[in-house]
Amino acid sequence: MVKLLLALFSILSAPEQENSADVVIYGGTSAGVVAAVQARRMGKTAIIVEPTSHLGGLSSNGLGWTDSGNKNAIGGISREFYQRIQTHYNNPASWHHVDRAKYDRYRPNADAMWTFEPKVAESIFESFVSENGILVFKNERLDRGATGVSKTGGRITSFRTTSGKIFRGKMFVDATYEGDLLAAAGVSFTIGREGNDVYDETLNGVQKTRMRHHLFTAKVDPYVVPGDPASGLVWGVHNNPPGKDGEGDNRLQAYCYRMCMSNVPANSTPFPKPDGYDESQFELLFRNFEAGDLRFPLKPDMMPNGKTDTNNNCAFSTDAIGLNYDFPAASYAEREKILAEHERYQKGLMWTLANHERVPESIRSSMSKWGLAADEFTDNENWPYQIYVREGRRMISDYVQTEKDCRRIRIADDSVGLGSYNMDSHNVQRYVTPEGFVQNEGDVQESPGGAYAISYKAIVPKRDEIQNLFVPVCLSSSHIAYGSIRMEPVFMVLGQSAATAAALAIDSNQSVQDVPYDKLRERLLADKQALDIPEGSSAMIRIRKSKLDGIVVDDDEATFVGAWSKSSAVGPFIESGYHHDGNLDHGEKKAIFATTLEPGEYDILLAYTPNKNRATKVSVQLNGGDFSEQADATVNMRIKPDQPNGFVRIGSCKVIAPEQKTELVVSNKGADGYVVVDAVQFIKK
Structure with missing residues (x-):
């Protein structure tokens, strides 16, 4: 003693x-x-x-x-x-x-x-x-x-x-x-996330309308008893408003473990069913499959020796959306609880995809060739030691x-390194839409x-x-x-x-x-650091509508028929970027730029960003007003526009009646490349 x-x-x-x-x-x-x-x-x-x-x-x-x-x-x-x-x-x-x-x-x-x-x-x-x-x-x-x-x-x-x-x-x-x-x-x-107004940005804050990846593409009910809001929400969905586009919040992009899987039978171990497995965590996964979304919900990028770097993919995957908000400032004990929640969720997901009867046979069959790499993280049951803290x-x-x-609109004069990857945020929240379905928000992938x-x-x-x-x-x-x-x-x-x-x-x-x-x-x-922006890298110049003459309808204000994508890879452009048709579904997509014009004569111009992959014959049609020129036109989008700020003149019209609705409609019918729309300008003569 x-x-x-x-x-x-x-x-x-x-x-x-x-x-x-x-x-x-x-x-x-x-x-x-x-x-x-x-x-x-x-x-x-x-x-x-x-x-x-x-x-x-x-x-x-x-x-x-x-x-x-x-x-x-x-x-x-x-x-x-x-x-x-x-x-x-x-x-x-x-x-x-x-x-x-x-x-x-x-x-x-x-x-x-x-x-x-x-x-x-x-x-x-x-x-x-x-x-x-x-x-x-x-x-x-x-x-x-x-x-x-x-x-x-x-x-x-x-x-x-x-x-x-x-x-x-x-x-x-x-x-x-x-x-x-x-x-x-x-x-x-x-x-x-800051609001866009804090640093005069376009991609920050809530981003409901800009998203095009890792979304629910089927109509999935978020309620415990389908169709009954009083029954409460299934796991993983919150009941608060998602916020307005561009509005800041304290939410974080989701974390996940970057699992190292193996498709070599001699070097793989089955996905374990974790202690505390909760089947209800995967109700959205089941309902999404049952609604017809049969996409493989993982992105297993191949490494040497039959291994992977496995990332999040599609609507419901390895990203535990919403579990990490408190993590950066949490105590060590609180962090351990958050990490345990993430690990239990992700291990449970993998076991579910491989074994659960509500998972389609095609998915289970795809999962059957995978397991955790047996020679990785050997003192941690083949599970990564650290979670991917995408942002603290x-x-x-x-x-x-x-x-x-990132867009080189501003260039620091004291460079200590270069970045070049996409402005990339994973999903931040999962909410209920006004129509009563579940949706993800926050995924942004924009090239600088x-x-x-x-x-x-x-x-x-x-x-x-x-x-x-x-x-x-x-x-x-x-x-x-x-x-x-x-x-x-x-x-x-x-x-x-x-x-x-x-x-x-x-x-x-x-x-x-x-x-x-x-x-x-x-x-x-x-010491061979790269500090200077390579020659030929142009600024992604953003042009404000307020600086342009006449009435300008931006692509974010247009009505789209079919699935169009937002981009900002080629500049300059009006406001936050432009839309393109993905060079897909020719004849099925339209972009409609509409406004109301007072009496008078107007020149009508279309803005696009030229590139060698663009279509050479883009169909454009003017609707409304008394046209003094041909109402139909074609545009070669591989050629640089000949008007200021990236516009090309389409035609003109005369408005007689007050409050005349006028439209410019861009179609991808017969297109031989990407169809791009940025803005339409109506300039009174």
Whole structure:
């Protein structure tokens, strides 16, 4: 008993263990590892403090299908990582289950390879660490309490983990997906979607009318007793209004685990039925199948050796819509509950798709060839160690990356890396439509049309908050711009740039806000970072209706017959983009631009964005008014419009009666390419 008391006294009275380095990185994600490597290459000591037991973040947790956009925008250590992936798979011994020649994403003479198995990625991150003598502390979570982060004079001096360890540094990097260190240090941040009016955007906030992917395409009843609202809603649907288009909210795009499945029988294990399985969670899935939607509700992108990076797909899939709203700011205990809910849901989904009698035989048959990869995540029952936190906190700094940056309407003059992937948000909510059916909302996938610059000021806090912290993951960005930036190659690029600036700040004894950009740029370029937007990348210029003459009817105000899609891949365009017919269902689609005109004579013009894939003979018809010219016309949309702001003159009309309704109708009948409509302009002579 005395020995026990003495031992307990010794533990309680032991001083807190202290560790110090020039650069202390919280979060062993891909960005965190790369930041540590760069710090060491610049002659600085570095420590990685990782809350889990594994390095690499999502890159080593199933996210093997690299969403890269323009691969020429990926340089430095980030590209080195993918080059090491290529080197690994150049070795014939790396192909255990599949003939290398049959894997279409392996190219023996390529500079880099962009798809990979989770365990291969983790081994490369571990190699980075061991080669550079980086000290790593795993299973150490930040004490997020009031005294967890110590500051003096606007600088972080140290932080403590829940185990009692102290980590001191000259510079700090928050490389977590959640933004825990920046929040604990008192840095400004936001969670959720801004309204479009906050940063003058078009793709932020609620997006009911713009969506075209991952929707319920069949009429599915959301009520426990079909047709009876009083019976309550089935699981996964909320009973609140979804909000107005463009309106901000605190909701988050959904999370999921990026499962690594296998179709090699010798290397797969059956999907387990989880403890606490709740069949009622999948009522919408069953009803959607029964309503006729037989799409395969998974996206299993193939990795080497017969494995996958499995992503969400269609109306009801791996994204647990609505379960994650509280996650970024939740306590560790609350996060564990949220993660357990996600895991139980997703494991239950997989078991259901493979086994449940209400799942169509065609789906169960497709599922029968899949199981979890037996040689991945072997100490976690073949389940990924980390969930895909697509979006957590986002810092608010002196420069906020927005849709304008992605479209190159605004170009930062202090680039520390390039983004180029789609502005991509997964679904955010599942609600009841006015017609009484279930629908998803929030999925946006809009191309920026090329690479764009990410500002140095977006990865450092405001000067009056913290002067020695870098945030390369939860950087300063709007929700929709973050949807493009949030790609693992970009996080690694920004991690390297952050560590480079940290080393320069240490050498000159400066705050992070005072690092001379010319010196930073010189070193980044020397280390093969890609910083400049490639030549020929034009700005996606948005033209406001209010700046145009006459009466303008935008495509968002048009009436469409058939399924048209919204896009903004080619500019310039009026307002938020344009619609196209998908080069499908010729003769079945129309776009109707209608307005009411006062008496007088009008020129009528149509706006479109030209491209080589457009139709050369687009049928246009004018209805209403007394036409002084032929009421029917054809337009070659491969040719650049000859009028200002992307318009081409269609004809003219004379309006005699007051309040004359006039229409311009664009059809895809006989089209030999994409039919595109942006706006119609009525100019009084």
